[in-house]
Amino acid sequence: MNMNTSQSSVSKKHLIAIAVVLALGGAAGAFIFQGGKSQAAAAESDGHGHDSQAKEHDEHGAETGHGDEKGHEDHKGQAGAEHGGAEDKKDGLIELSDAQIQAAAITVDTASAGHIQTALLLPGEIRLNEDRTSHVVPRLAGVVESVGVSLGQVVKKGQVLAVLASPAAAEQRSELQTAQKRLALARTTYQREKTLWEQKVSAQQDYQQAGQALSEAEVAVANAQQKLGALGLSPLSASGLNRIALRAPLDGIVIEKHLSLGEAVKEDSAVFTIADLSQVWAEINVPAKDLPFVRVGEKVTIKATAFDASATGTIAFVGALIGEQTRTAKARVVLANPQGAWRPGLFVNVAVVAEETAAPVTVSTDAVQTVAEQPVVFVKVDGGFMAQPVKLGRSDGRRTEVLQGLKAGTPYAATGSFVVKSELGKGSAEHAH
Template sequence: MINKISNVNSYKLFGIIAASLLLFLSIRCSDSNTNEDTNKAEVHNESEEHSDEIFMTEETMKELGIEVKEAGSGVIKNYIELTGEIIAEPSRISHVIPRFEGIVKEVFKTVGDKVKKGEVLALIESNESLATYEVQSLIDGTIIEMHMTQGELIGNELHAFVIADLNKVWAIFNIYQKDLGKIKAGQKAIVSIGANDSQETGTISYVSPVVNEKTRTASGRVILNNQSGRWMPGMFVTAKVHVSEKKYPLVIEKTALQTLDDKLVVFIKDEDGGFHPSDVKTGSENDDTIEIISGLKAGDKYVSKNSFILKSEIQKESFGGGHVH
């Protein structure tokens, strides 16, 4: 009887030991799986941290037109933009009037021709003396108007020709009342007809002391050299007038800014040659440059031109695409 009890107790002890061993192994397996999942998560997170970094060779950057500059202090200039038109300088316009009424016998010049002072423009037969006399140019310039044809009767009260010396022209601009206190004679103005290669820096030589009653604007004038002939009377032009400037600790080119995930970013070049976006806070600005308050520091290398290419690469990566190398 004692032996049977002993055998039963042995079986119970064996069962307890086996159950404990299984429980221990189960816990070890669970810990192992947990650690493995943790490691996978760490690897995944590390991959996510670097997913916004773009690597690109110097050759590829050159082909894509990507330029890098060093961030530093700079001056931001403030401008006021004006609109206006080109006119011929009034003192350089000549109105040619026949001396006597008569018949136009011959015309030698027409609109657009360049003439010299004293050059014969036409011949007219006088009605009084029946003698033929010459109509001559009074200045060097270009014929911009002509009001006579061969065989017609022309009086001595009409302008037969209008000649203008266009080597210098005036750019006349409209200045709004709110800007009159900021714009003065002597300030520099960049006059432009839209294209970058068609602009010239001049000086405001005159600001009208009166305001037009209809437009509520005053007039400003910039005298332009026009030997090339690109500034034609009647052209619509704009002018950027430099009115103030201030130096800031950190200024970059405005073309460097991109919007990524609704945030304003600048792409910074890392020491390993990669590029990553950095959220920035901006301050004062003009059309070309902008102050950076945070997100960039002096000495950082940033993408100043064609940074939109890096932005598109990051967006492509987020949709499962690959990076450019």
């Protein structure tokens, strides 16, 4: 009985505790539910507010034409395209007036058909014209008594370069004088014997012997004179029999001098070298494969490698032999040198025309410029120039073939096209800023 009373008492306590817990849980759940409902209502209310504002904005946009996002973007793109086209046109046109073009020395030419020359560029060297170069030798040994010129001096033909004292010269002149005196005596004897024979006073044999002696004396004089002439000696010398005057054999410049006062020189010593530099040779080294294009009489262009100078000439000689070491043949151009600019020893490049072909559209090579790593030609339009991209073909340095991008008859900036390019660069820089 007591046990049952105790169990009943415990059960009542448990029930009361459970009821309290359930009551508290219900109150908390109601509170949470109410708070979530309030937040949802607030969120829904806020959403409806935004929707109404967006709707009002859309309606207002529809009325004004700016509310439709797609329409707004299309309108913006169209305006941007129109604006971009104007910018492109402005960027493409290099505005230059006729007065500015003239002041900048820009010449306008017309694209036209032309001939492109394919040229071989061969190495060469300026050399002395050996036909106009002379080495002065004494021909007789002697001692230098005076020197009248210096190295690099311009001399005239027959001008005295130096004077030598030579015993051999004295002997040659003495021989001539002796022969001349014998000739004079032989003439006198011959005239006397002739007169006596005509008067029949002397025998004919004496007369014939006198004639023979006269002939021998004449031969001796002629022989002595020829010896002096071969040695470059005059028959008589005002300064003495042993004096040798070395004279310039031609007009030119003393380019070598190998004697000094009091020096003993041999008969075969080249004491002076005189060269006429008004004409020089351009000697060309021609590889064997290029020999068919190098012909006598062919016009060539010669350009110096050390400085800006060029000249034209004609091939006067092509060698028949090929060098064993160089495997090249020698060709020669006779080059006029009135100003003395082509100095012997100067390296040159010689351009020989190999072939000439026609091209339908050509422009001046100076007209081609590079913009954005692409070749362009500045075409003349109203108000200035436009950069026209082109595809180039062959070029000979003067004319350049245009394969694409330009038609014959199109005006373009020839000389001074770099000025137009600089103006294009200025315009691009201003547009970038």
